[in-house]
Amino acid sequence: MSKRISIAIDGPAAAGKSTVAKILAERLSYLYIDTGAMYRALTYRALQEGIDLDDEKALIALLKDTYIELKPSERGQLVFVNGEDVTNIIRNEKVTNSVSIVAKHPLVRQEMVARQRALAQHGGVVMDGRDIGTHVLPHAEVKIFLKASVEERAQRRHAENIARGFESDLETLKEEIARRDKIDSERKVAPLKKAEDAVEIDTTSLSVDDVVNRIMEIVDERTG
């Protein structure tokens, strides 16, 4: 049996991280860990409780009381918060437009990173996020940084919204994605950034299969 390694996938919003990470995890029989879902879960609870998103102390207290589970299922990965299935609700617009504010707080990140490392401690994981290769798993055997033009990324989210029957405005999506990327890239602690030893893949004109195949080649090289 080949070695069960850790695969870190980072990049900006809608670059294709979770789509590709899920397929890789399935092919390799690895655990898929969606770290964005963890920040979204806390944001969801903070909004529900009416907590000021700039109040780090209150957020930390809430996080200590927030049990987040990522459970694989036939319907894909499900996200539970204190036993409640929040898989869909954490992707809503309100959470999406607030999550980067919550994710800026150093103590929130410290606690999230501890939980993420604990989940990855035995290897055999594909973890996606913003700071996985640079900070959460600096020794990951494979590090990938996915990027794509903001136009293409907004178009992808737009297509997803239309397919789900949601209202969607391309220009608004483009602005929201650019705004979130800016906050994520400029924050002081563990900003969105390519790790020096990550392989960068521009997915703008690639299919999902192209990206998965390229990463599988790298995984095969590293696992022998």
Ligand code: CDP
């Ligand atoms: O799917 P999408 O790329 O839109 O977002 P996500 O991966 O669910 O992440 C949501 C937000 O959580 C990001 O915009 C970041 O603000 C934050 N995040 C983070 O700070 N660090 C991570 N490792 C993952 C997500």
Ligand code: CDP
């Ligand atoms: O996780 P992240 O926010 O980076 O992106 P995602 O949630 O995986 O969404 C990416 C969307 O673009 C999905 O609808 C994919 O089907 C599509 N897509 C892709 O992921 N990769 C490509 N090379 C082309 C399209």
